[in-house]
Amino acid sequence: MAALISGDRLRFVLSRLRERLWLKPFVVCLLSIACVFAAKIADSNALLIQVLPSITAKSLDTLLSIMASSMLVIATFSVTSMVSAYSSAANTATPRSFTLIIADDASQNALSTFVGAFIFSIVALTAVKNGYFERAGLLLLFCLTAVVFSIVIITFVRWVDSIARLGRMGSTINKVEAATAKALKRRRDAPTLQGGRMQSPARGQPVFAVNTGYVQHIDMAMLQKWAEEAQVGVVVAALPGTLVGPGRPVAYVSSSPDHPDDMDFTCVIDAFHLGVDRLFDDDPRFGLVVLSEIAGRALSPAVNDPGTAIAIVGAFLRLFTQWSEPVTKGSQQSPKYERIEVPEISIQDMFDDAFTAIARDGAGVVEVSVRLQKALHSLATIDDLEMRNAAGYHAQLALKRARLALNVEEDIAVVQAAAQFSQDIVSSKNYSPLNYKQ
Known part of the structure; x- marks a missing residue:
């Protein structure tokens, strides 16, 4: 179990999720829907209903309608600009920088904000038209709408400045350099991936990968757990970035003579995460x-x-x-x-x-x-x-x-x-x- 939830493996999985363009917009959409229905909580407080000023459903209806129509246009525009920037980066720099460009926080945050505001306005508008909120709920929803408007305006202004640089040569070089510096620092701090230093040429029984691809990550915790249970030693033969295939072992397993020859190396193979591309x-x-x-x-x-x-x-x-x-x-x-x-x-x-x-x-x-x-x-x-x-x-x-x-x-x-x-x-x-x- 420790190998499955190791910090290094978790970091690798989260980095892959961060490269997915849909993740942040999906999370923000869920939060937007939750915020709309959270406004209903105010209606359960009788004291708030008596004290708070009233907001007409018609005024809130108009405000939400404006937001719904404008946010869809802005979200479409943002996607078009981002795709253009991705194409520019691939054509002017190198296609291998695409994963860094698509993981740009400013662009993902902007797209998430615009899509989230659109979902918020649609859900809130539907709830208001069907009389879902009372006096306190309408006021709280109005305040939430004002907050969403402020976030959208601030995000749009910051995003315009960011999108002007996204995909440009200088910005791409900076992103690649930053990613390389981070990887170099991690390897400098742990030159042997927190394992022991290889003292001699690889020895033992070779273990071959089932598939062909680049080694993207090595789950050292899984390897250590399996080696302790099997009472063997493991020598890593393929560092991250190595292309493995038929005839190219990923590791060597050294054991004592009393160990069986038909050992199960499935855990060793699974510890080497392979993919079609190299990762930073x-x-x-x-x-x-x-x-x-x-x-x-x-x-x-x-x-x-x-x-x-x-x-x-x-x-x-x-x-x-x-x-x-x-x-x-x-x-x-x-x-x-x-x-x-x-x-x-x-x-x-x-x-x-x-x-x-x-x-x-x-x-x-x-x-x-x-x-x-x-x-x-x-x-x-x-x-x-x-x-x-x-x-x-x-x-x-x-x-x-x-x-x-x-x-x-x-x-x-x-x-x-x-x-x-x-x-x-x-x-x-x-x-x-x-x-x-x-």
């Missing part, structure tokens, strides 16, 4: 890939927007700097799944995801090449040997591409000067590409 939550590398895709599209001949690629390089610098920050005692998560071994994410893989496409597509643009070298130089100064080696390797690789793509000697000289630091790294005794984690 538990997969920091996916955010790096999406940012790299945005930069690659910006550097294509059809778009020719080096400024966006430079902005992405700055985002990578911020993200990797955050990754290298020491973990504070308050945020560090101590291992609590001692029967599970998990490999750590590789700096080499993250640098490959981030900088390969920019170095390749921006090799012929001198300003992008120089900014890339400067960013790698900054990362190389961080007190982290693995990151220093990765920065030196990618700086040398980007320099080779720039030499082949640039035609002007002065441009090549500028890039070479910016990449001079990498030569010192490559020539040092601590440098070797073979030192990278696989």
Whole structure:
């Protein structure tokens, strides 16, 4: 039972629900209906009926009619604007950013408010026309209607400012960077997903997934509970973001010789949640890939927007700097799944995801090449040997591409000067590409 209600699993489920566009409007509609019938409570108090001023049903009828007719138009307009923004984000940035755009709180709150106000007005109007409320109920319903009107006006003004930015390149980059930073921080605080550090190459009996897809989430609590009951050890072989299929094990189970060979691995397979798409939550590398895709599209001949690629390089610098920050005692998560071994994410893989496409597509643009070298130089100064080696390797690789793509000697000289630091790294005794984690 503990595995089914673990905090990590609950976070994953709530994140998926947050991406559903219908959830908030549905909840607000229920609250709107509840508010209408809650006004009937005032009619049961005889003292309130005598003290409170009277509101005619006709005036309330007119007010609710205006709200009902206008809210449906505004809700339709909001949906049209949101769909346009989603299409713009997919076309100008990358389709992989769609889940972040659709989960935008401002747009969901606006749509929920408009639809909720429409349902509120329709239900209240029907109740008023059928004489459901008495004197106190009508007054309370009038007050609720005024409150709803105020909320709608404030939401509409704020939403207009938000929808002007939704789907734009800068807004999309910020959303992807924020999601990636959140995933990186979570993985930095728990590099082995609160399991034990993998001490040796994967060993034991391989466990294969039934379906093909990307690992979106690993339920560590479920794995730990099963391993304790079976008295075995589990080695995770597929981190979130890994594409698994036939011949690609998700885990290895190590057991003593007296364990049966036909163990039931259903719980192990179920602990790995697979899907057709990668997700940002538990997969920091996916955010790096999406940012790299945005930069690659910006550097294509059809778009020719080096400024966006430079902005992405700055985002990578911020993200990797955050990754290298020491973990504070308050945020560090101590291992609590001692029967599970998990490999750590590789700096080499993250640098490959981030900088390969920019170095390749921006090799012929001198300003992008120089900014890339400067960013790698900054990362190389961080007190982290693995990151220093990765920065030196990618700086040398980007320099080779720039030499082949640039035609002007002065441009090549500028890039070479910016990449001079990498030569010192490559020539040092601590440098070797073979030192990278696989």
